[in-house]
Structures are given as C-alpha cells and as structure tokens.
Amino acid sequence: MTENTRVSTDALAAAIPAHQVTSLILFDRDLKILYMNPAAEMLLSVSARMARGLSLSQVIRCSRDVFDQHLGMVVESNQPITERGISLSLPDGHSITVDCTLAPVEFEDPETCVLAEIRRVDRQLRVTREEQLITQNLATRDLVRGMAHEIKNPLGGMRGAAQLLAMELGEDSELGDYTRIIVEEVDRLKSLVDQMLGSRQLPVMGAVNIHHILERVYTIVSSDPEHSIAFERDYDPSIPDLQADEGQLVQAILNIVQNAVQATGSKGTVLLQTRVLRQFTLAGVRHRLVLQINIVDDGPGIPQELQERVFYPMVSGKSEGTGLGLSLAQSMINRHGGLIEFTSTPGKTVFTIYLPLEQCNE
Known part of the structure; x- marks a missing residue:
C-alpha cells in the first residue's frame, strides 16, 4: 500500500462517523464525553464542543439511569451491552425513545473508551402501535357485529312473544306489569347492542x-x-x-x-x-x-x-x-x-x- 493510499484510507475512515445517520458518542474511562458525531448533536440538541468533558447525565436525563449503570459495566467487564426502548429526556423538554449499544473501544492509549451507538426508534414504535390499533379496531368491529346479529334475533322473538302474551292477558290483568318489564328490558338490551355497533352510516363529508x-x-x-x-x-x-x-x-x-x-x-x-x-x-x-x-x-x-x-x-x-x-x-x-x-x-x-x-x- 502506498503512502498516498494509506492517507486516503485514513481520511475516509475518519470521515465515516461524521456521515453516519446513527448517533455515535465516545466516552473516556471516567465516562466523560470525548466525541459526538453530527447525528448525535442533532438527536440530543447539543453541540459536540459544548458536550465535550461533560457526563451524559449532564446532557440528557434517562428515566431508568441505565446509561450511567451500563457505561460503568462496559468499562469494568470490557464487554458490549445493548439496551432497547430507553426513554430519554432532552434539554428542550421533549422525550424520545432509543435503542442503545455500548461497546468498549481500545486505542493506542491503554485506557478503554466506550462507544455508544444510539438509534431513535420512536417512529418504528408508533407505526407498530398504529398497526395494532387499526387491526384491533377492525377485529373488534367484526366480532361485535357477529355477536349483535346473534343477540338481536332472539331479542326480537322475545319482544314479540311478550307482546302477544300481553294481548292474551288483556289490559286489566295483574300480570301485565311483567310483560311490560320484559318488553322494556328487551328494548334496553337492543339499544345497548346498537350502541356497541355504532353508526353504520358512512360519514357525510x-x-x-x-x-x-x-x-x-x-x-x-x-x-x-x-x-x-x-x-x-x-x-x-x-x-x-x-x-x-x-x-x-x-x-x-x-x-x-x-x-x-x-x-x-x-x-x-x-x-x-x-x-x-x-x-x-x-x-x-x-x-x-x-x-x-x-x-x-x-x-x-x-x-x-x-x-x-x-x-x-x-x-x-x-x-x-x-x-x-x-x-x-x-x-x-x-x-x-x-x-x-x-x-x-x-x-x-x-x-x-x-x-x-x-x-x-x-
């Protein structure tokens, strides 16, 4: 490999983190920030210059303090750790959900650094949740319609039978109250079923x-x-x-x-x-x-x-x-x-x- 090729390759390798869409943060052994790529600056709403020398807790707040715990574990064990679905509170007050991989990195300096690779997953989680809600609503609607059909048929028969019985007994019968209660309760149940079904009329836009x-x-x-x-x-x-x-x-x-x-x-x-x-x-x-x-x-x-x-x-x-x-x-x-x-x-x-x-x- 020629000297020019080596220099070109080194420059290319140095430029890769700056063009990554994944957020990268490098910590020293004392868990202070050494480097942030532009994607991390955008994600955390803080510049690399301002964050350098700070601990992560001074830049963001984590609901479970998992970052501080895991950073220390990576330094001690020299093994990578991945944590999913972490909620982070940013300086501007917004909260985001991320997946994070922490991995030990060794340079010429004998001390081990830690590289954090952070991927925002809010959109994926929202799309998944949205699909679940739509599927849930469609399945529920089909189930309720099927149940409503099976319930309303016998209710109609019960109401008709109660009305015929009332006619046979006559208006002066002491049993008239019972047939009236049957009719009223059937109507109440039918109304409840109609509420469950909701309006079957298409929206008039x-x-x-x-x-x-x-x-x-x-x-x-x-x-x-x-x-x-x-x-x-x-x-x-x-x-x-x-x-x-x-x-x-x-x-x-x-x-x-x-x-x-x-x-x-x-x-x-x-x-x-x-x-x-x-x-x-x-x-x-x-x-x-x-x-x-x-x-x-x-x-x-x-x-x-x-x-x-x-x-x-x-x-x-x-x-x-x-x-x-x-x-x-x-x-x-x-x-x-x-x-x-x-x-x-x-x-x-x-x-x-x-x-x-x-x-x-x-």
Whole structure:
C-alpha cells in the first residue's frame, strides 16, 4: 500500500462517523464525553464542543439511569451491552425513545473508551402501535357485529312473544306489569347492542372548522353544573378547514373530553390543543398535512392493566361506565382516515387525534 493510499484510507475512515445517520458518542474511562458525531448533536440538541468533558447525565436525563449503570459495566467487564426502548429526556423538554449499544473501544492509549451507538426508534414504535390499533379496531368491529346479529334475533322473538302474551292477558290483568318489564328490558338490551355497533352510516363529508367543533364540545361539557373543571385552549389559528362529518367528529371528541372531565374529578384541568404535522404517516399513507388534536387532563391516569384494552368495547375504568365511548370514537375517527392514540401516566393523560388535512386543499 502506498503512502498516498494509506492517507486516503485514513481520511475516509475518519470521515465515516461524521456521515453516519446513527448517533455515535465516545466516552473516556471516567465516562466523560470525548466525541459526538453530527447525528448525535442533532438527536440530543447539543453541540459536540459544548458536550465535550461533560457526563451524559449532564446532557440528557434517562428515566431508568441505565446509561450511567451500563457505561460503568462496559468499562469494568470490557464487554458490549445493548439496551432497547430507553426513554430519554432532552434539554428542550421533549422525550424520545432509543435503542442503545455500548461497546468498549481500545486505542493506542491503554485506557478503554466506550462507544455508544444510539438509534431513535420512536417512529418504528408508533407505526407498530398504529398497526395494532387499526387491526384491533377492525377485529373488534367484526366480532361485535357477529355477536349483535346473534343477540338481536332472539331479542326480537322475545319482544314479540311478550307482546302477544300481553294481548292474551288483556289490559286489566295483574300480570301485565311483567310483560311490560320484559318488553322494556328487551328494548334496553337492543339499544345497548346498537350502541356497541355504532353508526353504520358512512360519514357525510363537508368542510368543517376544527376549532368550531372544539368550542361546541367545550360549551356542551362546561355547561354541566356537576363539573367545575378548568379548561385551557391552545389553538393553532392557521389550521385550514378539513373534510369531515361534523356530527361524527363532535361525538368522537365529546366522548374523549367527557372521559377526561370525569377522570380529573371536581378540580382538575383539561387542555384542548391543535397543531399541524407535516409529512406524517397514517395507516401506511404519507400525508402532506395532518391535524393533531391533543386532549390533556391531569387526572390519576389510566390503570396500566387497562391501557392495552382501552379501545375495546365494554372496557371501562369507571364502575358506572359502559366502556363504549372510546371504542366508538376510534371507529368514527378511523372512518375519516384518522387514528386516536394516547399516553397516560399519573398526573397526565394525553389523547391525540390524527386526521388528514390535505384533501380539502388539493
């Protein structure tokens, strides 16, 4: 190998980290930052010059302190470690989820350094979660329709038989109360089944202003004398009209807001917020503009054991609830090509509605 070739190869090797899309951070034996490539600077929102000589905990906060623990383990054991699904809090207040591999690196200096390879996985996790929600909603809808058909048929026979029996007994019969109870209970069960099915009518699309809809929901909920909830509104006034069925959209958002109000108790706060996302993917389709509606409450949060099933019908954290509100809301938003997602921790629950915007404006 000639001297020029060796120099060229060394320069190429030195340039590779700077062009990596994966974030790379090099630590010395004292776990202080020696180097960050441009991808790491972008990910952590800090320059390599500012971060040099700092510990990682001075740059980011990790929910489980796994970085500090594992960095020390790599130095002691001289073995690589991979950790997945780590939640990091950035200096700007945002949280991200990453996979991280920590590996020992030996240079001419006898002391071992540690190289951290960090890959952001928020988008992959969101796509997976979105696919699960859509599949879950479709499967639930098919199951409920099949059950509803099997339930409504005998209910119709029972109602007809009770009416015939009432006619045979006559109006003056003391048994008339029993036949009336049968008819009323059959009607109640039929109504419950119809609620589970939701509206089978396709959305009647028209141009609607999302802030008019949110204000209408706010008026409905805030007029209830039983609640003294503080509402906050944070709207993006630049959001254009979207194509939607106004009635279905009002009902879907109302179901979520009512849940938020009930969760916060008598002195909670509910935030209604709108934003626009650009180049956002929904159900495998990339949209130029997507409307994001956040409904945030400061209640106790959704119990962990319910979070995977919260959009199933008949699942509720309230003893008096029917468990239909979120299931129906998800179905109505799905009909508009959108999706509802949520995150919940004690003190902060966020339900986010995504709806494509561009069809009104193209």
